[in-house]
Amino acid sequence: MKGKLPPPPPESIYTEVPQQFPPQGPVRSDMTEDKTVRPHEPDGEKVAEEKSAGPGNGTGRVSAEPGFVHPEGGWGWVVMLASMWCNGSVFGIQNSFGILYVALLNEFGSEEDLDLQFRTAWVGSLSMGMIFFCSPIVSVFTDLLGCRITAVGGAAVALVGLLASSFIRSLGALYFTYGLVFACGCSFAYQPSLVILGHYFKRRLGLVNGIVTAGSSVFTILLPLLMSKLLKQLGLSHTLRVLCGLMFVLMLASLTYRPLLPRTPDTGKNTGRCSALRRVFNVYIWRSLGYRIWAFGVPAALYGYYVPYVHLMKHVEERFGPDANKEVLLMCIGVTSGIGRLIFGHMADYVPGVYKVFLQVASFLVIGLMSIMIPVCKIFGGLVAVCLLMGLFDGCFICIMAPIAFQLVGSQNVSQAIGFLLGMMSVPMVVGPPVAGFLRDRLGNYDVAFYLAGIPPIIGGAVLCLIPWVESRPKRRHAEVAGEAKEAEAAMLETTPTTHTLKNNEPEPVI
Numbered sequence: 001m002k003g004k005l006p007p008p009p010p011e012s013i014y015t016e017v018p019q020q021f022p023p024q025g026p027v028r029s030d031m032t033e034d035k036t037v038r039p040h041e042p043d044g045e046k047v048a049e050e051k052s053a054g055p056g057n058g059t060g061r062v063s064a065e066p067g068f069v070h071p072e073g074g075w076g077w078v079v080m081l082a083s084m085w086c087n088g089s090v091f092g093i094q095n096s097f098g099i100l101y102v103a104l105l106n107e108f109g110s111e112e113d114l115d116l117q118f119r120t121a122w123v124g125s126l127s128m129g130m131i132f133f134c135s136p137i138v139s140v141f142t143d144l145l146g147c148r149i150t151a152v153g154g155a156a157v158a159l160v161g162l163l164a165s166s167f168i169r170s171l172g173a174l175y176f177t178y179g180l181v182f183a184c185g186c187s188f189a190y191q192p193s194l195v196i197l198g199h200y201f202k203r204r205l206g207l208v209n210g211i212v213t214a215g216s217s218v219f220t221i222l223l224p225l226l227m228s229k230l231l232k233q234l235g236l237s238h239t240l241r242v243l244c245g246l247m248f249v250l251m252l253a254s255l256t257y258r259p260l261l262p263r264t265p266d267t268g269k270n271t272g273r274c275s276a277l278r279r280v281f282n283v284y285i286w287r288s289l290g291y292r293i294w295a296f297g298v299p300a301a302l303y304g305y306y307v308p309y310v311h312l313m314k315h316v317e318e319r320f321g322p323d324a325n326k327e328v329l330l331m332c333i334g335v336t337s338g339i340g341r342l343i344f345g346h347m348a349d350y351v352p353g354v355y356k357v358f359l360q361v362a363s364f365l366v367i368g369l370m371s372i373m374i375p376v377c378k379i380f381g382g383l384v385a386v387c388l389l390m391g392l393f394d395g396c397f398i399c400i401m402a403p404i405a406f407q408l409v410g411s412q413n414v415s416q417a418i419g420f421l422l423g424m425m426s427v428p429m430v431v432g433p434p435v436a437g438f439l440r441d442r443l444g445n446y447d448v449a450f451y452l453a454g455i456p457p458i459i460g461g462a463v464l465c466l467i468p469w470v471e472s473r474p475k476r477r478h479a480e481v482a483g484e485a486k487e488a489e490a491a492m493l494e495t496t497p498t499t500h501t502l503k504n505n506e507p508e509p510v511i
Helices: 044-052 073-097 097-108 113-134 135-146 147-165 169-194 205-235 235-253 271-280 283-287 291-306 307-320 327-348 353-373 380-399 401-409 409-441 446-454 454-464 466-493
Strands: 015-018 500-502
Touching: 015 291, 044 135, 044 327, 073 097, 073 169, 073 205, 073 235, 097 113, 097 169, 097 235, 097 466, 113 135, 113 169, 135 147, 135 409, 147 169, 147 235, 169 205, 169 235, 205 235, 205 291, 205 327, 205 380, 205 401, 205 466, 235 283, 283 291, 283 409, 291 353, 291 409, 291 446, 291 454, 291 466, 307 327, 307 353, 307 380, 307 409, 307 446, 327 353, 327 380, 353 380, 353 401, 353 454, 353 466, 380 401, 401 409, 409 446, 446 454, 454 466
Parallel strands: none
Antiparallel strands: 015 500
16 A cells, blocks of 8 residues: 555664763773773682782782682592691690700709709790790791791701700700791791792681691690600600601691692882892782781781790699699690680681681680689689689681681782791780789789780780771771762663654654
């Protein structure tokens, strides 16, 4: 029929007229410089997370490469057992120095020689202090050489130092072989055992750290019994040579530290120089206010933390007599410390993000209160209860350190984050107990020393409570910006008219 319009094409009745208004939403074009993948596109969340966690955001975090998934097991279980052996052998020998102390007194003089007692005690103190004092240097070597080479080299140095100590016949030389060489080797072997766990575990990192750190409790309980028998049957020199076997096994165990996390490449100007400088001194970790609070709060708490562990036995002798079964108190601390590491390590896996720091806060508060309770206990059973609680929360403090470091600075920066923290911990560990001993000599008893020792852990725990609030500030700002952007987008959608027309010039139906 003439005058009748032909039917519209079957594929579509619409055609678009070029818009005269600003685009509604992000426009991707090869002509623009913004190549960021948006969150609604594939892998958008990973890229966005990586950008927000980079060094430019001021938090100091550098995330792992996008797409990396922690195995949460597999070869990681072998690495966990190797790290457990490291913690057990290193701190088992260090914590059993009291057994070697008596043997050294008999070797170089008499147990009644007060001057010899003072000079011999410095062998153990120097050794323990050097393990933590060397940690910042160890972290640099870990970043430069990797966990495996650093740990194997450290175990070899510790083996040489312990073997040389077995041939020493003077106390001055023992300061060098045992207090410096052996201790520095232990430090180089110890810290990589904590860092490597973050390559294999993320969801189970708390539990794995609890198991690893429980190794030192197990060795601390068993090794003194073994050393006592060896000293009676073989003597001091051969006992030290037998202990060298622990260091040799540690060398073999460290070979299992196969790294998985890729290094994050540095971009921008002066890339080579900045990359080398960052490996020597990682300034990114200090850009995180949460880490700065943690790195100063924990050492502040430790000024009184270790006083009970050093002076409790002497206090028991003065309060309850020399025949008091004070060894039971050490066993209570050792057993419950191991249990606490397993319990609180597993519990940390269910505490989100930096809120894990509240477990460390609880440990400081309880240990501070228990230190204040020590002079109050007038019966031996009360001291047993105090030591049980003290050991339980001591395990909590130790096992939660590495998971908190991973949360505050990220996997790529955790080596130097732990290293600097341990280095700063060496100062209060050395200063606190001598100050308590000075107060005892001046006042005639340990009561005031224990009262004062309970104050720094409580103050340090209160300071650490600021970390979750500080770390949540960027998230709050991001939520505010996102809310403002959504409101602006909604307002734009309301004011933007539709621009489609029909092919037959009929008005577009209102939808």
